[in-house]
Amino acid sequence: MPKPxxxxxxxxxxxQSSQALxxxxxxxxxxxxxxxxxxxxxxxxxxxxxVRGENGVGKTSLLRLxxxxxxxxxxxxxxxxLPISAEPSAFHRELLFLGHRDALKEELSVLENLQMYAALxxxxxxxxxxxxxxxxxxxxxxxNLPVHFLSAGQKRRVLMAxxxxxxxxxxxxxxPFNALDINAVAELESLIAEHLAAGGLLVLTSxxxxxxxxxxVLDL
Amino acid sequence: MSALLxxxxxxxxxxxxxxxxxxxxxxxxxxxxxxxxxxxxxxxxLLRKIAPGVIWVAxxxxxxxxxxxxxxxxxxxxxxxxxxLSPQPLVLLITGKIIAHWIVCGLPLVILAxxxxxxxxxxxxxxxxxxxxxxxxxxxxxxxxxxxAALTLGVRGGSVLMSLLILPLYIPVLIxxxxxxxxxxxxxxxxxxxxxxxxxxxxxxxFVPWVSAAAIKIAxx
Numbered sequence: 001m002p003k004p005x006x007x008x009x010x011x012x013x014x015x016q017s018s019q020a021l022x023x024x025x026x027x028x029x030x031x032x033x034x035x036x037x038x039x040x041x042x043x044x045x046x047x048x049x050x051v052r053g054e055n056g057v058g059k060t061s062l063l064r065l066x067x068x069x070x071x072x073x074x075x076x077x078x079x080x081x082l083p084i085s086a087e088p089s090a091f092h093r094e095l096l097f098l099g100h101r102d103a104l105k106e107e108l109s110v111l112e113n114l115q116m117y118a119a120l121x122x123x124x125x126x127x128x129x130x131x132x133x134x135x136x137x138x139x140x141x142x143x144n145l146p147v148h149f150l151s152a153g154q155k156r157r158v159l160m161a162x163x164x165x166x167x168x169x170x171x172x173x174x175x176p177f178n179a180l181d182i183n184a185v186a187e188l189e190s191l192i193a194e195h196l197a198a199g200g201l202l203v204l205t206s207x208x209x210x211x212x213x214x215x216x217v218l219d220l
Numbered sequence: 221m222s223a224l225l226x227x228x229x230x231x232x233x234x235x236x237x238x239x240x241x242x243x244x245x246x247x248x249x250x251x252x253x254x255x256x257x258x259x260x261x262x263x264x265x266l267l268r269k270i271a272p273g274v275i276w277v278a279x280x281x282x283x284x285x286x287x288x289x290x291x292x293x294x295x296x297x298x299x300x301x302x303x304x305l306s307p308q309p310l311v312l313l314i315t316g317k318i319i320a321h322w323i324v325c326g327l328p329l330v331i332l333a334x335x336x337x338x339x340x341x342x343x344x345x346x347x348x349x350x351x352x353x354x355x356x357x358x359x360x361x362x363x364x365x366x367x368x369a370a371l372t373l374g375v376r377g378g379s380v381l382m383s384l385l386i387l388p389l390y391i392p393v394l395i396x397x398x399x400x401x402x403x404x405x406x407x408x409x410x411x412x413x414x415x416x417x418x419x420x421x422x423x424x425x426x427f428v429p430w431v432s433a434a435a436i437k438i439a440x441x
Contacts, residue, residue, distance in 0.1 A: 067305060070441045093307035101298030105230075107237035119226035120306045120313075146237075 009194065018045040019094070019169050021066070021201055025075035028061050035061055036220060039075070045169075045199040048192065048212055052205070053220035059205040060100070062220065063172050066203060067097045079170075093122070096168035100175055102155045106148040110139055110158050113147055114165065123167050133161040137187060152179040160188060163195075171195060173204040223308035227316025228323070234293075235324050241286050242324050249282040249329060253336045264341040271340030272350065272401035279329050279354060280390050283361045287386070288379040290321055290369040291436060301440055314436065315429045318366045326358030342405065349404040353397040356417040363424040364389045370435035393420060 020042060027037040035058030043049050051059050064070045066077055068084045068091065077084050084091045104113050111130060118125035134140050137157040147155060156179055163171065171192075177185055189211055192202060196212075204210075235242055256274050257267055294300040303313055333354050337347045368386035372378035400413030 069301060069304065089307045089309065092305050095305060097301070097305055099298050099301060103298035103302045105234060105297070105299065107234055108230075112233065116226070116230050117302070119222065119230075120303065120308065122223070122307050 018199070019080055019201060020044045020078075021170060021203070022078040022081075023066065023075065024078060026062070026065060026072050026077070027074040028058055028065060029073045030058075030061065037074070041216075041218060043201055043203070043216065045201060046196050046214075047216060048196055048202040048204070048214070049216045049218055050204060050206065050210060051218045051220060057220045059220060060174055063097070063099075063174050063203065063205065067095060067172055068092075069097075094169040095172065096163060096166045096170070097172045098159055098163070098174060098176065100178070102147075102159065104147045104155055104158060107146060109144045109146055110134065110150070110161075111143040113158060114161060117162055118165065121166055121168075123165065125165055129165060130161075133164045136164065137161050137184075153181055153184060156180055157184060160184075160191060163191060169199070170201045171203070173202070175205055175207070177206050177208050177210075221312075223306075223312050224316040224319075227313050228320045231317055231320030232323065235320075241289060245282045245285040245325055246328050246332075248285055249278050250332065250336070252278040252281070254339060257339045267340045268342060268346075268405055269402075271337065271342055271346075272398040272405070274340070275333065275336055275350065276353075276357075276394050276398040276401075279358065280361065280387070280394060282329070283325055283358070283365060284383055284386065286325055287321075287365040287369050288372065288382055290317060290366060291373055291439075292369070292378070295373055295440065300436065304437060304440060310433045310437070311429045314366065314433045318362050318429065318432070321366070322359050322362040326354075326362055329358055330354045342401075346401055346405040349410055350401045352414065353400045353417060356414065356421055357393045357397040360393050360417075360420050360424045361390060363421075363428040364393075366432040367428060367435065370432040370439060373436065373439035393417070396420070 021044075022040075022042040024040055026039040028035040028039075039062070041049065051062060053059050061070070065072050068077065068088060079091050079094070105116070108116065111134070114130050114133070115125060118130075131140065131143065134143050137160045139154065139157055139161065142150070142154070147158065150158070156176070159176075176188060180188060185208075192212065196202060253275055256270065260266060260270070291300060294303065304310060306313060330351055333351050334347045337350050342350065365382075365386055367389075368382040371385065372382040375381060396413045396416045400410040400417070403410040403413060
């Protein structure tokens with residue numbers, strides 16, 4: 001008898017209270033070039049903000065400001081009304097940031113990478129949950145393969161498994177659709193839709209157009 | 221606490237998958253300390269006299285060899301950003317990385333020291349003192365080294381700069397470590413050296429993780 005497959009779906013430890021991310025008068029300066037000034041927006045649970053703009057206009061810089069990785073020249077980023085620097089560990093618990101680098105350890109296997117991040121992010125990741133997440137993104141059977149042997153698209157799929165298991169409210173994704181094939185794009189879109197339906201927030205940059213209802217767009 | 225253990229586990233696992241870097245430092249230590257008796261010749265009195273200095277200098281340099289990799293590898297693939305964005309305290313995670321570095325680069329030196337010491341005709345009590353000084357001293361080397369590794373993150377030719385930054389800070393450890401072994405080999409009391417080494421270790425443990433964590437935050441900004 002084959003065991004019934006555990007389906008991998010997104011679960012946020014949800015108190016259904018609405019969360020909000022707010023940028024207030026953000027300015028960013030790189031070198032002597034002013035990238036943007038006085039940038040303000042607010043998004044709440046279920047919102048998706050698509051940051052658009054040409055290369056070098058400051059999309060990634062904006063995302064890094066929102067995560068708190070770099071400090072704004074002026075202005076503030078607020079999570080639920082509090083500056084993110086006030087309680088960084090509480091904010092980081094709700095935050096998943098994926099930059100343009102994979103942040104996967106090439107020497108470790110797919111499963112070890114997931115487990116490492118679960119320990120780092122302080123989330124429980126039972127083995128069957130990890131397997132279910134990997135199965136959903138077509139990586140079942142490759143879980144013991146070192147990430148080194150995966151293609152760029154497969155690495156992004158590992159990241160999708162991490163998004164699924166991370167239990168974060170706020171996703172900040174830099175070019176998440178890069179290197180994905182058509183199927184994977186659809187899978188990522190459905191993952192994002194689940195995240196938003198579960199009351200998550202999302203800020204992303206992408207050069208592709210995205211099929212999502214109620215997409216907010218910010219043009220830099 | 222679990223964060224600390226997870227970090228140590230992860231770093232040790234990574235080292236197991238890529239052994240060459242660790243073994244390079246270890247072989248360097250063994251080769252350098254073995255070349256001295258060969259080059260100087262069989263003069264037991266002279267060998268006994270230079271043993272503490274030679275072994276300690278070799279320990280210092282072999283620690284430096286892999287030091288720049290401590291954070292650079294994680295910085296290159298973006299993992300360091302994820303570590304900084306972890307809900308766990310960064311200081312704890314950095315401490316975990318430093319402990320892992322010591323287990324990989326410091327602990328083997330402590331274990332190898334008696335074998336190396338025999339080549340220099342050290343007696344049993346001196347060998348034990350040598351091991352004890354290395355046990356107290358090598359964690360200080362890893363701790364202080366983490367500051368250098370963090371400060372030179374993302375700097376081109378960073379490992380040269382790091383050596384310049386860190387070697388002066390290693391001098392007290394070298395003096396007290398080698399001093400203790402020398403004192404013991406000529407029959408003097410070496411407890412004062414141990415107190416000083418212990419004090420260095422406690423001070424470094426108390427302050428260094430915070431300094432390194434701050435340096436890393438600045439480096440990845």
